[in-house]
Amino acid sequence: MGFFDRLKKGLSKTRENLTHNIERLIIGYADIDDDLIDELEETLLMADVGVHTSETLIAAVRKGIKQKEIRSPEDLIPFLEKEIVRILEEGDDTFRMATHGPTVLLVVGTNGVGKTTTIGKLSAYYRSLGKSVLLAAADTFRAAAIDQLEIWGNRTDAQVVKHAEGSDPAAVVFDAMQAAKARNMDIVIVDTAGRLQTKSNLMQELEKIYRVIGREIAGAPHETLLVLDAGTGQNAISQAELFTKAAPVSGVVLTKLDGTAKGGVTIGIKSQLSIPIKWIGVGEGVEDLRPFRAEDFVNALFLKKEDAGSSS
Numbered sequence: 460m461g462f463f464d465r466l467k468k469g470l471s472k473t474r475e476n477l478t479h480n481i482e483r484l485i486i487g488y489a490d491i492d493d494d495l496i497d498e499l500e501e502t503l504l505m506a507d508v509g510v511h512t513s514e515t516l517i518a519a520v521r522k523g524i525k526q527k528e529i530r531s532p533e534d535l536i537p538f539l540e541k542e543i544v545r546i547l548e549e550g551d552d553t554f555r556m557a558t559h560g561p562t563v564l565l566v567v568g569t570n571g572v573g574k575t576t577t578i579g580k581l582s583a584y585y586r587s588l589g590k591s592v593l594l595a596a597a598d599t600f601r602a603a604a605i606d607q608l609e610i611w612g613n614r615t616d617a618q619v620v621k622h623a624e625g626s627d628p629a630a631v632v633f634d635a636m637q638a639a640k641a642r643n644m645d646i647v648i649v650d651t652a653g654r655l656q657t658k659s660n661l662m663q664e665l666e667k668i669y670r671v672i673g674r675e676i677a678g679a680p681h682e683t684l685l686v687l688d689a690g691t692g693q694n695a696i697s698q699a700e701l702f703t704k705a706a707p708v709s710g711v712v713l714t715k716l717d718g719t720a721k722g723g724v725t726i727g728i729k730s731q732l733s734i735p736i737k738w739i740g741v742g743e744g745v746e747d748l749r750p751f752r753a754e755d756f757v758n759a760l761f762l763k764k765e766d767a768g769s770s771s
Contacts, residue, residue: 564682575607575608
């Protein structure tokens, strides 16, 4: 099964909650009126698209009606598809890589969102491309996190730099940067603590890690990826707001889309926070984490045929 097919399967609950409800709504109306638009907004809200994003989409619909782009209820779905793609593709979503030396990915997120597993899958992805990978176990607050990262290192044939539980995370990062340069590694992926006692502690630790990375490798970290669990719905946006205050997040990895009806939050994250979705996870398998393509996502959400540019 190619990734597009896995994406379609993974989005089945969200599709039922969002697109199928819109389809059922449209069948009940012969013409577009205020009641239809109100119910459409309610459907978007129920699918965890979020208040801000629902209002943005409804404003676009009203404009589309005024400009005769939407003439009947049947025109609403293709119009929404186009608008959602536009929202998801807005801004710079390119993945930054080092021009020379190691590319450093700093991965942040709360405990329980699948952060360490995501790092393991990222490692597997880059190893499949023939890249050398080094993992830095800088979540030293949980022994399980260090052990789990080491298991992923063995599984994906990636090198791991670790210290004992409770060690200074910045010291782990320093050793990892030194090792990456000495061993000519292509990719370094840094795990970080998912939860500290206070927001100020989180900020201070991330700032320290940033300073160490930037001092050892110019221009690094090249990406700061925030891992969010799609199943938490609007709470994912709250988490994103917290982490964007603590770190310059360059992209989101959205996990567990296959187990939730709240996948509409994908649109909300991009629209409300202007952070690009760069990776999505739609299953437990290593191959179920892949770079995000807005058009693929919308095609899978609305059960359209895969376009020619899609990856398998």
